[in-house]
Amino acid sequence: MTASATPEAAVLADDLAVEYPARRPSAPHRALDGVSLRVGVDEIIGIIGETGAGKSTLARVLAGDLVTPKGTDPAPVIVGGEATVLGSRLRGIRRRELDRVTFKVAHLPQDAASRLTPERTVSEIIAEPILQRDRHYNRKAIGLRVATMLDAVQLPLAVLDKFPFELSSGQRQRVAIAKSLVLGPELWIADEPTAGIDVTVRGAINDLIGRLREEGSFSAVLVSHDLSLLRRTTCRVAALESGRVVGLGPIDELLAGGQHPFLSGLADAENRVTADGG
Numbered sequence: 001m002t003a004s005a006t007p008e009a010a011v012l013a014d015d016l017a018v019e020y021p022a023r024r025p026s027a028p029h030r031a032l033d034g035v036s037l038r039v040g041v042d043e044i045i046g047i048i049g050e051t052g053a054g055k056s057t058l059a060r061v062l063a064g065d066l067v068t069p070k071g072t073d074p075a076p077v078i079v080g081g082e083a084t085v086l087g088s089r090l091r092g093i094r095r096r097e098l099d100r101v102t103f104k105v106a107h108l109p110q111d112a113a114s115r116l117t118p119e120r121t122v123s124e125i126i127a128e129p130i131l132q133r134d135r136h137y138n139r140k141a142i143g144l145r146v147a148t149m150l151d152a153v154q155l156p157l158a159v160l161d162k163f164p165f166e167l168s169s170g171q172r173q174r175v176a177i178a179k180s181l182v183l184g185p186e187l188w189i190a191d192e193p194t195a196g197i198d199v200t201v202r203g204a205i206n207d208l209i210g211r212l213r214e215e216g217s218f219s220a221v222l223v224s225h226d227l228s229l230l231r232r233t234t235c236r237v238a239a240l241e242s243g244r245v246v247g248l249g250p251i252d253e254l255l256a257g258g259q260h261p262f263l264s265g266l267a268d269a270e271n272r273v274t275a276d277g278g
Contacts, residue, residue: 007087010187010219011039011062017080018057018243031057031076033243044213044220046230046251049240050262055223056110056191058240062221063107063189064090064098086187106185110192110223112176116164123160126150126179133183149178154204169196177205181212188212188220194229206232227251227270239263 018032032054039045047055057076060066061083068075078091088101109115116125126146130137147157153174164172173196181188194202206229212218213233224230230237230251237254239247239262246260255267 007041007084009038009084010041010043010086011037011045011221012084013037013058013062013081014084015081016058016061016078016083018054018061018076019079020057020076021074023074031243032061034081035240035243035245036081037238037245037248039219039221042213042216042219043236044209044222044234046234046237047221047223047240048225048230048237048251048266052242053240054243055240057243059107059109059189059191059221059223061090062187063105064102065107065109066090066093066098067095104186106180106183106188108176108180108188108190108193110195112180112191113169113172113196116172116175116179118164121161121163122150122155122167122175125164125175126182128179129183145182146178149182152181152204152208153178154201170198170201173197174201174205177208181208186217186219188218190220191223192226193222193224194226202226202229205229209233227266 013035016032016035017030020029020031022028035058037045047058049055061076061078062085064085066075066077083090085101086104088097090098093101117128123146126149127142130142130145146160150157150160155171155174155178159167159171164175167175177193180190194205197205209220210233222229222234234251236249237251238245239254239260241260241262247254247257247263254263255270257263
């Protein structure tokens, strides 16, 4: 279904159930089970949870990553409920409509830094999404946009002509972030955006997300273990366990509430780190 030009929410998950199809010898795997979540227009929400909780699957579904290229792992399949992104329902969506939706959505996968095209320079990598849309786009304008994105993630212009193998893991992650945001998406689905990035540079990523939100027409779902990032950028956080939402609210309220063992454990771990640091 095609929705209105001004959707009521950037994301709506309603009793969403998602499975990975059976592949011999593995049986079908239920990754999400009854997830309901709303991300308002211009709202940034965080997702937390232990490994295997369904965080990356939720990110893939909301990013429209529902088609499996040949020879790769299976794509998630919506088997119950619904996920609506920028006003379009994803369950059973046709490929042409999915392409229209994802035109406005950027996805930073969990392993984004390792997916950078190895034979291309940083400049070419960041420009990829632009040239995929329009091969004849003005090269001077592309260069300016690439330089602007490099500055936003605090990378020097000297890396423009470098290849991924010449960069540190944190630098590659920042290149991946710049690439994912170069087109100015309406919705950013980011899975561990600060992974591998030095703590001294993470503030720049926080500031970038904050600026994008202040500029308007920008919503985001941030899957992250980085509590500092979530505190500084998100309105609310959803905690997942075994494919279900077990907590939803501002991050500090969730940690203080002790409503679930995972959240209590997370709060205790943070308190221990704070005590050791003091």
